[in-house]
Amino acid sequence: MGRGSNFNELCSSRDGEAKKSPESTFYSWNEIKLNNWIVINEKIYDIEKFSKKHPGGERLILNHMAQDATDAFNAFHTDIKKVNKYMKAIEIGRLMPNDSNDEIIEQSRDELTKDFRALRQLAEKMNLFETNFYFFAFHFLSIVFMDLIAMIIIYYSGYNNWFTYTIAVLLLVTSQAQAGWLQHDFGHLSVFKSNKMNHIFHRIVIGTIKGVSADWWNYRHFQHHAKPNTVKKDPDIRFGSLLVLGKIIPRELGEKKVGKLPYQYQQNYFFMVVPPLLLPIYFNFENIYFLYKKKNYTELAWAMSFFVRWCIQYGPSLGIFGALGLYLLVRFIESHWFVWTTQMSHLPMNIDRDNQHSWFRSQLMATCNVEQSLFNDWFSGHLNFQVEHHLFPTMPRHNYYKIAPYVKSMCKKYNIDYVEKSLSGAMFDIYGCLKESGELWYDAYNM
Secondary structure, three states: OOOOOOHHHHOOOOOOOOOOOHHHOEEOHHHHHHHOOEEEOOEEEOOOOHHHHOOOOHHHHHOOOOOEOHHHHHHHOOOHHHHHHHHHHHEEEEEOOOOOOOOOOOOOHHHHHHHHHHHHHHHHHOOOOOOOHHHHHHHHHHHHHHHHHHHHHHHHHOOOOHHHHHHHHHHHHHHHHHHHHHHHHHHOOOOOOOHHHHHHHHHHHHHHHOOOOHHHHHHHHHHHHHOOOEOOOOHHHOOOOOOOOOOOHHHHHHHOOOOOOOHHHHHHHHHHHHHHHHHHHHHHHHHHHHHHHHOOHHHHHHHHHHHHHHHHHHHHHHHHHHHHHHHHHHHHHHHHHHHHHHHOOOOOOOOEOOOOOOHHHHHHHHOOEEOOOHHHHHHHOOHHHHHHHHHOOOOOHHHHHHHHHHHHHHHHHOOOOOOEEOHHHHHHHHHHHHHHHHHHHHHHHOO
16 A cells, blocks of 8 residues: 555544444444455455545555455555554444455465465564665665766767767666666665655655656556556556457457457567657656646656756757757667566566455565576666565565565465576566467457
């Protein structure tokens, strides 16, 4: 679930007449589903009005209605005691003892969930949620250093020397890609103990350094984390009519004779559309539309500060159109880096509707890891440990390797696949999974 600093304002009073104490009021799962309430730590909350004010976005909390959101809640909040205090304003009762949710199809869910929560407590005792500030300071300074070197090269050489211009472009691409991983850390509140400091630096890195809104990023990214690879709930697999994904949905669409494109060839046209256009075109459009729709002018100012900075840095040497061309070139190359690195851990994995699996199982089904190495860690911003990151999104990334053996042990106990691949193998699997999904659609369509 999302979080923010405005819970005092959002949850300061109850609506309606005086009610029975939540501690003495019990509801069954049938009543919870009927009213679209949510359950957190066996406490029941009415989110109908609060959802529109939810700091993490309305869709994020609505994606958990009529479900137990305990582990998602624990995963995203670093100030749980404070948040619990203000959530009392929407608390209405308790879950009826020994009442089961008949929509949950997972076997041994309770035991698995209990073990996962014990694992989280172990991680806390091991201080794996504590940050090494030198690690993040080094990454921040390296980003600034590469940006400054590129600016100096452009200032003295401009277009006059294609070799030095290429070096400057590569430095800017690397700086922007690494800034993308760093803003991701701040967005997950995994750097500072103070949420306020995380929010400030998040806006500096993603806004002034990258030109994107922090609120927009969090809005879509938390949905992805809460329900990864879940149809209609994970925006990262929302490709509209461009692609069919997974092994179930393509068959269903094929049987219904639904097909706007030749999906049997999607493994080919994917690489001509998504990697080159996602960052320079689609994300820019979606970011601006989001801010316009929300009338969030503060976030717009943060994003615009990047373009002011960019024009000041490169306008005098390249002119306004030259600076714009440099920006688009950098984003074009960076977009390939971003798409390959993020999609290799998700697209080849299970993609389906929301089957209400436990937090642990759902994250393992939707994510896979890439082998650890100094290069892989740096290249992916430690998202080669995608499994551990999804299980513990607020954990500083330099500690993923420490919790990984315990995660593997839990997977072995419950016979859950812990998928780990080579970097090249994971990237090649993007092609393979798209090809398989396209063929499943094609076969069903032509039956």
